[in-house]
Amino acid sequence: VAAGDVARLEQLMEPLHAADIADLLEQIDSDDREALVRLWPQGIDGDVLSELDESIREEVVELLPQDVLAEAVRDLDSDDVVDLVEDLEEPQQERILQALEDSDRVAVQQSLTYPEYSAGRLMQREVVALPEHWTVGEAIDYLRSASELPDQFYHIILVDPRWHPVGQVGLGRLLASPRATPLKDIAEEDFRVIRVFDEEADVAYLFNQYHLISAPVVDDSGRLVGVITIDDAMTVLDEEAEEDILRLAGVGEEGGLSGRLIDTVRDRAVWLFVNLLTAILASMVINQFADTIDQLVALAVLMPIVASMGGNAGTQTMTVAVRAIATRDLTPRNAMRMIWREITVGTANGMLFGVLMALVAGFWFGIPMLSVVIAVAMLFTLVAAACGGILIPLLLDRFGIDPALASGPFVTTVTDVVGFFAFLGLASSVLL
Amino acid sequence: VAAGDVARLEQLMEPLHAADIADLLEQIDSDDREALVRLWPQGIDGDVLSELDESIREEVVELLPQDVLAEAVRDLDSDDVVDLVEDLEEPQQERILQALEDSDRVAVQQSLTYPEYSAGRLMQREVVALPEHWTVGEAIDYLRSASELPDQFYHIILVDPRWHPVGQVGLGRLLASPRATPLKDIAEEDFRVIRVFDEEADVAYLFNQYHLISAPVVDDSGRLVGVITIDDAMTVLDEEAEEDILRLAGVGEEGGLSGRLIDTVRDRAVWLFVNLLTAILASMVINQFADTIDQLVALAVLMPIVASMGGNAGTQTMTVAVRAIATRDLTPRNAMRMIWREITVGTANGMLFGVLMALVAGFWFGIPMLSVVIAVAMLFTLVAAACGGILIPLLLDRFGIDPALASGPFVTTVTDVVGFFAFLGLASSVLL
Numbered sequence: 001v002a003a004g005d006v007a008r009l010e011q012l013m014e015p016l017h018a019a020d021i022a023d024l025l026e027q028i029d030s031d032d033r034e035a036l037v038r039l040w041p042q043g044i045d046g047d048v049l050s051e052l053d054e055s056i057r058e059e060v061v062e063l064l065p066q067d068v069l070a071e072a073v074r075d076l077d078s079d080d081v082v083d084l085v086e087d088l089e090e091p092q093q094e095r096i097l098q099a100l101e102d103s104d105r106v107a108v109q110q111s112l113t114y115p116e117y118s119a120g121r122l123m124q125r126e127v128v129a130l131p132e133h134w135t136v137g138e139a140i141d142y143l144r145s146a147s148e149l150p151d152q153f154y155h156i157i158l159v160d161p162r163w164h165p166v167g168q169v170g171l172g173r174l175l176a177s178p179r180a181t182p183l184k185d186i187a188e189e190d191f192r193v194i195r196v197f198d199e200e201a202d203v204a205y206l207f208n209q210y211h212l213i214s215a216p217v218v219d220d221s222g223r224l225v226g227v228i229t230i231d232d233a234m235t236v237l238d239e240e241a242e243e244d245i246l247r248l249a250g251v252g253e254e255g256g257l258s259g260r261l262i263d264t265v266r267d268r269a270v271w272l273f274v275n276l277l278t279a280i281l282a283s284m285v286i287n288q289f290a291d292t293i294d295q296l297v298a299l300a301v302l303m304p305i306v307a308s309m310g311g312n313a314g315t316q317t318m319t320v321a322v323r324a325i326a327t328r329d330l331t332p333r334n335a336m337r338m339i340w341r342e343i344t345v346g347t348a349n350g351m352l353f354g355v356l357m358a359l360v361a362g363f364w365f366g367i368p369m370l371s372v373v374i375a376v377a378m379l380f381t382l383v384a385a386a387c388g389g390i391l392i393p394l395l396l397d398r399f400g401i402d403p404a405l406a407s408g409p410f411v412t413t414v415t416d417v418v419g420f421f422a423f424l425g426l427a428s429s430v431l432l
Numbered sequence: 433v434a435a436g437d438v439a440r441l442e443q444l445m446e447p448l449h450a451a452d453i454a455d456l457l458e459q460i461d462s463d464d465r466e467a468l469v470r471l472w473p474q475g476i477d478g479d480v481l482s483e484l485d486e487s488i489r490e491e492v493v494e495l496l497p498q499d500v501l502a503e504a505v506r507d508l509d510s511d512d513v514v515d516l517v518e519d520l521e522e523p524q525q526e527r528i529l530q531a532l533e534d535s536d537r538v539a540v541q542q543s544l545t546y547p548e549y550s551a552g553r554l555m556q557r558e559v560v561a562l563p564e565h566w567t568v569g570e571a572i573d574y575l576r577s578a579s580e581l582p583d584q585f586y587h588i589i590l591v592d593p594r595w596h597p598v599g600q601v602g603l604g605r606l607l608a609s610p611r612a613t614p615l616k617d618i619a620e621e622d623f624r625v626i627r628v629f630d631e632e633a634d635v636a637y638l639f640n641q642y643h644l645i646s647a648p649v650v651d652d653s654g655r656l657v658g659v660i661t662i663d664d665a666m667t668v669l670d671e672e673a674e675e676d677i678l679r680l681a682g683v684g685e686e687g688g689l690s691g692r693l694i695d696t697v698r699d700r701a702v703w704l705f706v707n708l709l710t711a712i713l714a715s716m717v718i719n720q721f722a723d724t725i726d727q728l729v730a731l732a733v734l735m736p737i738v739a740s741m742g743g744n745a746g747t748q749t750m751t752v753a754v755r756a757i758a759t760r761d762l763t764p765r766n767a768m769r770m771i772w773r774e775i776t777v778g779t780a781n782g783m784l785f786g787v788l789m790a791l792v793a794g795f796w797f798g799i800p801m802l803s804v805v806i807a808v809a810m811l812f813t814l815v816a817a818a819c820g821g822i823l824i825p826l827l828l829d830r831f832g833i834d835p836a837l838a839s840g841p842f843v844t845t846v847t848d849v850v851g852f853f854a855f856l857g858l859a860s861s862v863l864l
Contacts (some may be wrong), residue, residue, distance in 0.1 A: 020641075028763065150604070155605045172603060175607070176576060210451055211663050213586075230663070231643050246752070248751075249747055251748045268781060279741065282737075302715060308844075315682070316681055317682055318682035328455075331459070334459045335460065345696050352701060353701075353705075358710065375747060412740075
């Protein structure tokens with residue numbers, strides 16, 4: 001396709017949704033991407049740019065001629081332009097801002113003054129706000145005559161004379177009510193206001209918890225400055241979950257499939273390096289017992305089992321804890337109960353797998369005391385895994401460190417060290 | 433609070449949102465929960481029941497008197513009742529169905545005939561559908577006179593005489609247009625129809641990919657039977673991501689914080705058992721080289737490092753692959769490129785950490801050949817981790833098995849076996 005036939009390309013791409021075009025651009029390699037964009041720049045409109053992954057967006061924006069870029073960004077709502085611009089380098093950012101009309105440019109620049117990951121960055125400035133004392137009829141007449149309305153909106157925000165939001169009316173409700181009804185009478189009971197400096201994660205939580213569709217955003221003085229809609233919240237929620245998954249596995253944000261190769265290598269290497277340090281620490285524990293192993297090589301054969309079981313059990317507890325903290329199901333209020341719960345689970349499984357491993361070791365090596373040692377070590381290790389798995393994320397969270405990012409290495413260290421120490425230590429004092 | 437003071441309780445709970453009451457019920461323990469529900473049954477309305485976690489909902493429904501339950505479910509839209517009823521045991525399900533009015537009961541029972549996790553279960557049957565040839569004015573007049581409209585709706589669905597959806601009109605657009613405008617002229621360009629047997633995961637993907645707010649659902653003959661809104665899609669998306677996170681860590685759905693303790697123990701034990709089998713397999717590899725270890729105990733000290741690095745690198749690749757499959761960024765079309773990419777990353781990091789470990793081992797034990805052995809073993813292991821990490825999820829997905837659930841043990845087995853085999857095998861042939 002990228003062999004030069006523009007007409008054919010256009011015919012193929014035209015019916016595609018912007019999101020699909022963006023996906024296509026992400027999936028082909030860098031050379032094909034460049035060829036495609038050069039061949040068919042007018043296909044890359046604002047929506048496609050919005051959908052593109054950050055790592056690729058920069059590359060595509062650079063390739064676009066100024067006039068196409070200008071055309072592309074003019075149709076977008078202000079929140080989408082902000083989203084587009086915030087991750088670009090200075091010169092590209094400048095190019096896009098210049099393409100905007102004056103009033104839009106001011107709006108975008110103002111949004112960019114809010115901190116990253118704040119509600120201010122997420123909101124769109126196009127709002128439909130009406131005085132609280134208006135009636136349904138007045139509202140409908142106003143909407144019909146208004147020259148510029150947001151692309152999509154779901155609520156009318158009611159404001160007092162100081163432009164403070166006091167309620168909101170769903171469009172369905174508005175349409176179903178007689179013209180003479182005061183807007184105030186059909187305002188939704190459940191009405192939540194977001195402050196412009198609120199964190200986007202908190203905003204997403206609000207939307208998810210209270211099933212909001214859209215919510216007004218106010219500045220420090222309580223004045224309405226914008227609105228956040230559910231699709232923005234959905235994106236944030238999606239990104240947060242994705243981030244947690246990748247971080248738990250020791251993969252950073254660059255770890256996607258379309259980022260630059262060297263970034264991926266470096267990003268993964270950082271994590272593997274941390275893991276190397278904890279593994280060396282565990283090896284030093286083993287080294288303490290080198291003489292013991294020298295006398296009974298069965299210990300070397302069985303010891304990875306203890307460590308592996310501990311690591312897995314620790315990961316289970318840690319993952320549940322990290323997610324429960326993220327979704328706010330685990331709070332300081334119920335932390336004690338949850339810690340006990342995990343320790344109980346760890347003890348139960350520790351006993352179960354202790355007995356199992358004792359049987360396996362018995363059949364394998366036929367040394368009764370070795371079975372006893374591995375059973376006790378297994379119990380110790382799984383209880384340690386439970387404690388570490390829940391206490392470490394809770395502590396990290398208390399100190400303001402993202403538990404998804406940092407828990408893994410600590411938990412592994414705890415389970416490895418306890419596992420090897422319990423198994424080899426017991427063996428050296430009991431067996432020899 | 434649960435000491436019996438109803439008035440005080442009511443005063444405290446009344447201002448809370450249903451979702452918060454549900455969270456509260458989930459966070460207190462079983463006895464307190466029972467006391468609270470008995471004391472204040474009228475506080476548990478339909479919305480609270482909808483928000484409750486499945487594991488607790490059954491318990492709460494059992495405690496509620498029939499009249500309170502009837503009151504609670506009558507206000508809900510049909511999709512919420514279906515959601516409420518589908519996970520309950522037979523007798524409780526019966527109680528709720530009896531509480532409904534005849535027409536609602538039929539609707540709910542019909543929805544329950546669709547398979548679990550299908551669009552049919554997710555949709556609400558309350559739709560606003562109008563003939564395609566109507567005008568804006570006719571639509572507004574109709575809505576104003578209609579006796580029963582859904583709680584919230586965002587689009588009017590246009591249908592042809594056979595009740596097939598042919599387009600939809602956003603309410604904002606409807607309000608902004610003159611009365612004489614034909615609805616057809618303001619229909620949205622981007623219009624997607626969902627079939628009633630589509631899987632809910634695919635529905636959620638559609639909403640997320642194309643930023644839909646609501647979409648009509650049709651049966652096999654193309655007739656409109658319901659509508660799915662973004663909040664339902666958001667819930668599904670949220671659950672899918674959560675499920676992937678937990679499954680990757682070997683924790684099933686019962687693994688939450690409020691499920692029954694015995695379920696959690698069993699659930700985790702299943703996974704640990706699978707891990708035990710792979711760990712024993714790895715131990716059998718070590719056992720093959722027992723003589724080698726006996727002659728050089730440094731091998732026993734270093735070998736967990738090789739396995740640990742392999743396991744971590746494998747988890748990194750596997751997590752990226754599993755998520756990319758889930759979000760459809762990794763498809764058969766670009767699989768080859770991604771496999772090469774991962775192998776390149778694995779090779780690069782394999783060389784880096786091979787050299788690092790050679791240095792560490794050199795300083796520690798001062799045996800040059802041991803350094804060479806661990807370097808080569810590290811390279812082999814990290815390349816194997818990359819291959820296993822991406823090929824195993826792809827293969828599982830090809831065979832229709834959820835890669836998030838089953839990849840872990842396979843990947844660990846590959847990295848452990850390759851790691852131990854490479855390290856100890858090389859050592860036995862080179863060092864002794």
